[in-house]
Amino acid sequence: MAEQFRSLKEIAMVRWGVLVIVSLIMAANYYFYDALSPLKGEIQARLGFSNQQYGFLQSTYSISNVFLFMAVIGGVLLDKWGIRFTGIGFTFFMAVGSVLTFYGASEVFSRGGFGYQFMDSFLVKYSPAFKMMTFGYFLFGLGAETSIVVITTIVVKWFKGKELALALGINLAVARLGQGMSFFFSENLSTPDFWYRPIFLAACLLSIAFLFFLVYSLIDYKLDKQISFKHEISEVEKFKISDILKIIRIPSFIYITLLCVTFYSAFFPFLKYATDLLHNKFSLSIALSGRLTSVPIFFTVLFTPFFGWIADTKGKSASMMVYSSILLILAHLTLTFTQIYPIIPMAMLGVSFSLIPAAMWPAVSKIIDQKRLGTAYGIMFSVQNFGLWLFPILIGLILDKTNPDVTAAMVEAGTAKYDYTYSIMMLAIIGFVGIVFALLLKHEDKTSGFGLELPNRMKNNKK
Numbered sequence: 001m002a003e004q005f006r007s008l009k010e011i012a013m014v015r016w017g018v019l020v021i022v023s024l025i026m027a028a029n030y031y032f033y034d035a036l037s038p039l040k041g042e043i044q045a046r047l048g049f050s051n052q053q054y055g056f057l058q059s060t061y062s063i064s065n066v067f068l069f070m071a072v073i074g075g076v077l078l079d080k081w082g083i084r085f086t087g088i089g090f091t092f093f094m095a096v097g098s099v100l101t102f103y104g105a106s107e108v109f110s111r112g113g114f115g116y117q118f119m120d121s122f123l124v125k126y127s128p129a130f131k132m133m134t135f136g137y138f139l140f141g142l143g144a145e146t147s148i149v150v151i152t153t154i155v156v157k158w159f160k161g162k163e164l165a166l167a168l169g170i171n172l173a174v175a176r177l178g179q180g181m182s183f184f185f186s187e188n189l190s191t192p193d194f195w196y197r198p199i200f201l202a203a204c205l206l207s208i209a210f211l212f213f214l215v216y217s218l219i220d221y222k223l224d225k226q227i228s229f230k231h232e233i234s235e236v237e238k239f240k241i242s243d244i245l246k247i248i249r250i251p252s253f254i255y256i257t258l259l260c261v262t263f264y265s266a267f268f269p270f271l272k273y274a275t276d277l278l279h280n281k282f283s284l285s286i287a288l289s290g291r292l293t294s295v296p297i298f299f300t301v302l303f304t305p306f307f308g309w310i311a312d313t314k315g316k317s318a319s320m321m322v323y324s325s326i327l328l329i330l331a332h333l334t335l336t337f338t339q340i341y342p343i344i345p346m347a348m349l350g351v352s353f354s355l356i357p358a359a360m361w362p363a364v365s366k367i368i369d370q371k372r373l374g375t376a377y378g379i380m381f382s383v384q385n386f387g388l389w390l391f392p393i394l395i396g397l398i399l400d401k402t403n404p405d406v407t408a409a410m411v412e413a414g415t416a417k418y419d420y421t422y423s424i425m426m427l428a429i430i431g432f433v434g435i436v437f438a439l440l441l442k443h444e445d446k447t448s449g450f451g452l453e454l455p456n457r458m459k460n461n462k463k
Contacts, residue, residue, distance in 0.1 A: 007226045008219065009158045018158050021216050022151045023171045025091065027178030028202075028209035029144050032098050033061070034179050035202035036137075038186035038290040040276045042195045044408035047105070047129045051408075051418075055396025058272045060134045061141030062389030065382050072244075074146025075378020078153060079371065082224075084217040086374075087150040093143025095210040097136045098203040104132030105196040140206075145385060149377040154216075156365050156373060165362040165456045169308025172357045173301040178205075180297030183275065187287035247376050252367050252448050255441035256360060257380045259321060262434035263356055265387025266328055266427040267349070271296075272392050273399075273420070277335075278342050280417040292342050299350020300357075307358035311456055318442040318452040320359035325435040327352035332428035336421055366450045391430075395423045 119128035159167040278289035331348040368376040410416035
């Protein structure tokens with residue numbers, strides 16, 4: 001009897017090997033995303049950025065996704081043209097943007113390097129370093145969000161009907177490990193003569209990640225030849241603009257998207273300032289503050305795969321999203337109104353941020369058909385990026401307004417401190433709004449039939 005045909009994704013070693021490759025790409029993406037955060041003080045003191053300018057720099061990551069809808073466009077391109085074309089293009093943008101951000105911070109540029117005179121010729125009240133770094137970070141963001149959409153779709157492609165939530169959990173855990181490393185080691189990597197070394201290392205990692213995606217593309221090409229995954233779809237299955245309208249009319253998708261933007265707006269912008277917050281409020285060193293900021297990230301490395309396993313085998317994804325939102329608020333309120341040593345609220349944030357991705361992203365694959373999953377993720381990431389664009393600016397603005405007599409130089413000298421009370425209170429309020437959407441999602445699931453409270457394996461096996 002002839003051996004039964006098995007595609008590459010049916011071979012466990014290949015399937016998990018693919019997960020390793022794409023997870024390392026995500027880790028490089030996440031490492032660079034927060035590579036600037038532990039350097040806030042250095043950036044302000046050496047390059048003359050205000051809190052608001054620092055916030056704007058961080059927010060440029062999301063400009064293309066908020067105002068140009070690049071994550072949506074990237075998701076549509078993914079559904080129309082496939083993983084390889086879309087992934088190669090947007091991981092290239094990531095790598096180029098990271099190199100330009102590093103270059104803008106470097107002494108080579110500040111001493112009149114290539115492009116300095118051009119950057120000095122317009123918007124003269126802003127420094128050339130500010131303009132070059134924001135342009136680079138803009139390009140990085142243009143590529144990064146769609147790359148996350150691509151990689152999430154890759155994991156669904158290889159693991160749906162198998163260990164999907166576990167695989168997504170591991171993927172995010174490895175990515176968060178990269179993010180945590182950026183907080184944990186930046187102070188050790190930075191030296192007085194080479195303070196921007198962490199940015200240089202992050203740019204190198206993203207350049208390597210681009211090469212990794214080329215390797216994955218060869219594997220993806222072979223799989224597509226086996227199963228004709230994207231290139232021989234029927235006219236009925238081809239993407240239509242009207243599909244976007246169909247997606248956004250699904251109540252469960254609306255609630256999960258609004259929960260996504262509120263939760264991530266209260267988490268990621270916080271991390272951009274967390275090292276500086278802990279340094280100012282608790283009088284901790286920058287090095288220790290950075291390590292404590294990495295605590296939520298390292299918690300996700302440990303707990304996201306565990307909660308993913310629970311979602312796969314036990315279910316309760318909608319409930320997990322409610323619990324996550326409650327923990328987020330408690331953590332922010334504890335940081336704002338108490339003097340409890342910050343490892344406690346940071347650990348609470350870690351558990352909260354382990355629950356939400358383990359539950360949320362596999363849940364989307366239950367609500368939306370796989371052939372439109374790229375578009376759905378793109379819509380979610382674009383909406384999410386509105387918060388990632390707005391709230392770093394608002395935190396910096398509130399910080400400047402509520403600390404009018406405090407300068408970065410005074411903080412650096414130890415003669416003054418920033419008061420973050422009102423900035424973090426704003427994030428706690430956003431968390432309260434998120435709970436409303438989490439509860440609406442859980443209520444809607446009782447009638448929608450999507451089965452968000454059911455085990456993922458059971459649901460996927462029925463499809």
